Amino acid sequence: MSLFTDLGLSQEITRALEDLGYEQPTPIQEKSIPQVLSSKADLKAFAQTGTGKTAAFSLPIIQQIDLDNSSVQAIILSPTRELAIQIGKNIEEFSKYTKGLKVLTVYGGSSIDDQIKRLKRGVQIVVGTPGRTVDLIKRNQLKLKNIHWVVLDEADEMLNMGFKEDLDQILEVTPKEKQTLLFSATFPKEVDAIAKNYMHKPVEINAGKKNAGADKVSHEYYLVSERNRYPALKRLADVHPDFYSIVFCRTRRETKDVASKLIADGYNADALHGDLSQAQRDIVMEKFRKRQLQILVATDVAARGLDVDDLTHVINYKLPDQTENYTHRSGRTGRAGKKGISIAIISNKEKNKLKPIENKIGKKFVAQQVPSGKEICEKQLFKLIEKVKDVNVKDDQINPYLESIYSQLEGVSREDLIQRFVSIEFNQFLSYYEDANDINGDDSKSRKTGGDENFTRFYINLGKMDKINPAKLIGIINETLDKGDIEIGQIEILKSFSFFEIDKNYENQVISSFQNESFGGRSLIVEVTKQSKQRSGGGRKRKSFGGNRNDFGGRKGFSGKKSYSGGGGNDRPKRKKSKRY
Numbered sequence: 001m002s003l004f005t006d007l008g009l010s011q012e013i014t015r016a017l018e019d020l021g022y023e024q025p026t027p028i029q030e031k032s033i034p035q036v037l038s039s040k041a042d043l044k045a046f047a048q049t050g051t052g053k054t055a056a057f058s059l060p061i062i063q064q065i066d067l068d069n070s071s072v073q074a075i076i077l078s079p080t081r082e083l084a085i086q087i088g089k090n091i092e093e094f095s096k097y098t099k100g101l102k103v104l105t106v107y108g109g110s111s112i113d114d115q116i117k118r119l120k121r122g123v124q125i126v127v128g129t130p131g132r133t134v135d136l137i138k139r140n141q142l143k144l145k146n147i148h149w150v151v152l153d154e155a156d157e158m159l160n161m162g163f164k165e166d167l168d169q170i171l172e173v174t175p176k177e178k179q180t181l182l183f184s185a186t187f188p189k190e191v192d193a194i195a196k197n198y199m200h201k202p203v204e205i206n207a208g209k210k211n212a213g214a215d216k217v218s219h220e221y222y223l224v225s226e227r228n229r230y231p232a233l234k235r236l237a238d239v240h241p242d243f244y245s246i247v248f249c250r251t252r253r254e255t256k257d258v259a260s261k262l263i264a265d266g267y268n269a270d271a272l273h274g275d276l277s278q279a280q281r282d283i284v285m286e287k288f289r290k291r292q293l294q295i296l297v298a299t300d301v302a303a304r305g306l307d308v309d310d311l312t313h314v315i316n317y318k319l320p321d322q323t324e325n326y327t328h329r330s331g332r333t334g335r336a337g338k339k340g341i342s343i344a345i346i347s348n349k350e351k352n353k354l355k356p357i358e359n360k361i362g363k364k365f366v367a368q369q370v371p372s373g374k375e376i377c378e379k380q381l382f383k384l385i386e387k388v389k390d391v392n393v394k395d396d397q398i399n400p401y402l403e404s405i406y407s408q409l410e411g412v413s414r415e416d417l418i419q420r421f422v423s424i425e426f427n428q429f430l431s432y433y434e435d436a437n438d439i440n441g442d443d444s445k446s447r448k449t450g451g452d453e454n455f456t457r458f459y460i461n462l463g464k465m466d467k468i469n470p471a472k473l474i475g476i477i478n479e480t481l482d483k484g485d486i487e488i489g490q491i492e493i494l495k496s497f498s499f500f501e502i503d504k505n506y507e508n509q510v511i512s513s514f515q516n517e518s519f520g521g522r523s524l525i526v527e528v529t530k531q532s533k534q535r536s537g538g539g540r541k542r543k544s545f546g547g548n549r550n551d552f553g554g555r556k557g558f559s560g561k562k563s564y565s566g567g568g569g570n571d572r573p574k575r576k577k578s579k580r581y
């Protein structure tokens, strides 16, 4: 393995790298740095997040910038503001001893006037998001005629996010004589088209290993039914007292749903998705980085550029639609030399998504069992004991009270005392998990017989007269709810109306989604209805409707409320806010 000095980097740069604790170049750095230092050929690099690609393209550029010339010589385009800021920050760190080098990061959502002022004062490297970069070019404030380097970072993501037109506009105003460096985790035809249009005989390099930390990541899956997905997530968080994780969801709506359930259940969690303003996103990310949040529930795109090295787990609450996204997600754990765990919570229907991912990552998922209530309690209990052992006792502050404490506790034995102290912290946990069910395995098939207490039964004013059959009704439900993965239980089609059952967690959503819907010009009426008498027999114990069986073996019992509140978030008593973070 070579050293940074072997790659031809200057002393100023290698000193800065030493300060950052970079000892050896990563594979992509080993290949890219000498290439860009010694040749003007365009470069097409296969590289993912976490491979060290930022240094791979920035270091040789920093070294070659003409410091006597204050015009823009390099432009680095990145898909998100967060990633752009991260790159800008990295360049400042790398050029700490390269006197006279100026870098500016430009992005939407912050004052364009300030950015223009900085440009006027002279900068040599601009890092920007495509939208703001185009804006500055159009205002004639960002001039690219002296550009020597163009970097397209995460090119696939920029195209995914709809920046094709912006990229075209930017690339068209750059001079012919320049070096273009394109970094992408995947090479779909859109990225190849950009490479073909704007690059000349590019040299291709590959980071070798797909991810610097990939070897250190183990991949696990937990098979549960749809209704147990959320309880499984909570158990995974609870069984790991030091849980610090990103929970990936597929849609913004799901992200908001899961985060609000976690918050309502007392976890230090928040959501990161595209509906938040930039300022709100910044606040959430900062809190997560500072570990004031333990769980960040995020969409793939929103989590881009969030640089956190010490996640204990990445959770795929739902597996992504594109297998590439799984590698991006799992690459966020196992970084900085640490071990990482990437977990997929899956239902039976999603089992077939594992194979293509295994092919892509070259590793097998290991099936794991969702921990039982007892296991969770044991883990938490021992963590608590450790905390007691390690607590920093402030003698001078505690001592003045000791005498009266001792006298109050007189007559209480050592054993009794320990029991009592532990119970203060722990009683709530024990009662959460007392009698908790085994939630492993997808039992949805056995529950499809109807009348299950985990389903809510609805009436709809559509029936055989409207030429409705079960398949048609399922289609209407999925379309109206804009979701294809909600569990639908028994369906009964009658002459002018029908009944259908839906996972009770979606009760609210069904009611609100159907509110202004019509069918054949007639307004649709959908209401929660009771279980029919005819079906409530059959030897199975059934509840009237919306039974509130939960993760805890049904101890909570039926609330009797016909309100649509809750949305399934609170399926256990509120947990005391963790003080761990």
Ligand code: AMP
Binding pocket: 021, 022, 023, 024, 025, 026, 029, 048, 049, 050, 051, 052, 053, 054, 055, 307, 309
């Ligand atoms: P990147 O792929 O550029 O986002 O880098 C991923 C992480 O690896 C960042 O936290 C970098 O600071 C770190 N990193 C990059 N190169 C090295 C290196 N040669 N040695 C140690 N850490 C590195």
